[in-house]
Amino acid sequence: MESQIEKQEYNITVYTENQIGLLNRIAIIFSRRKLNIESLNTSPSEVNGIHRFNIVITETEEVVRKVARQLEKQIEVLKVYYNTNADVIWQEMALYKVPTDVIAEQVSVERLLREHGARAVVIRNDYTVFEATGHREETDKLVEVLQQYGLIEFVRSARVAIIKASDGFHSKLKEFEQREPGDEVVENQYLNNRDKVFTM
Template sequence: MKQQYTITVYAEDQIGLLARITIIFSRRKINIDALNTSSSEIPGIHRFNILIDETEEVVKKLCKQIEKQVEVLKAYYHLNDEIVWQELALYKVPTSQVTEKMNVERILREYGARVVSINTDYTVFECTGHREETDKLVKVFENYGLIEFVRGARVAIIKDSEGFHKKIKEFEAKQPGEEVIENEFLSQNATVFSM
């Protein structure tokens, strides 16, 4: 059964990686509903939040495929109840409607919105919340001649996570395993064996 999943990817900040990640989705004909990239809590490491509607089996395969990219450190996936998330929306409304017909104070209070720009021709409102909340405000502003609407991509934090930087520190503190030492020995002596 398809559900809404947020895929979180931690990766090195490298040119072209975003294109390679999105190709993984387009090759499988999977639509990305929202995509957000930003720096993470670790210098030099970026965080991608990718929102899709898919089955868990497909999402698991996508994460494994994403992790095959050299620059990717880890890819996680979560349902909506496993993350804390928000989306930002901006609404442009004619200023004449705002001053003459709209109860601005009530809208600001009821929807948690705020005014970010007032111009003689238009006023821009901002609202942060879940998609259902920002969609309700679209309907309200449509009654007042909504000129323009834009919604930003999802920003999400995993509820049951101590932060990826802790996992990186644990990884860096580990001593190489026997398998790594054995491979290192073979590569150093490869010329001796090939003679």
């Protein structure tokens, strides 16, 4: 029951049709409930024509489950999953712009960057742009470090996450395209796990 009461980061994966206006339809499900979206990424999925949203929010399991149901109710949404960080492989990418002269003068910077798995994307006379990919703490840590060396600009991407237990969407889509879909499509992971959540 604890997971239902305690807030934690959830990764919501939304498979959708590619339709104008859908981003708004999805966003207002969160804003209507005054839920803050911490990170939102849209991208193609492994299936041609199917888009995938990765949304991160910090909430209780109960709130996330209800939001997931509301999301899945939208006409152009095919399927919604929500997972804790433990259930996904996730990455965020960050770019750091620092003055080139500082880097050139201080050898330690280069070592530091290597330690953080960063690499140079652009090197110019006036500035250099590094890129690092990893978890939030990792990219944050590098910000801290680079502040000392005159960090000019920093930006981090939305989170992308892959569900550890997922078999991908190809087979599911086939079920969706059938007139009489199977259990799995009609729903739902939650029903399957229901015994773990509630007892009679």
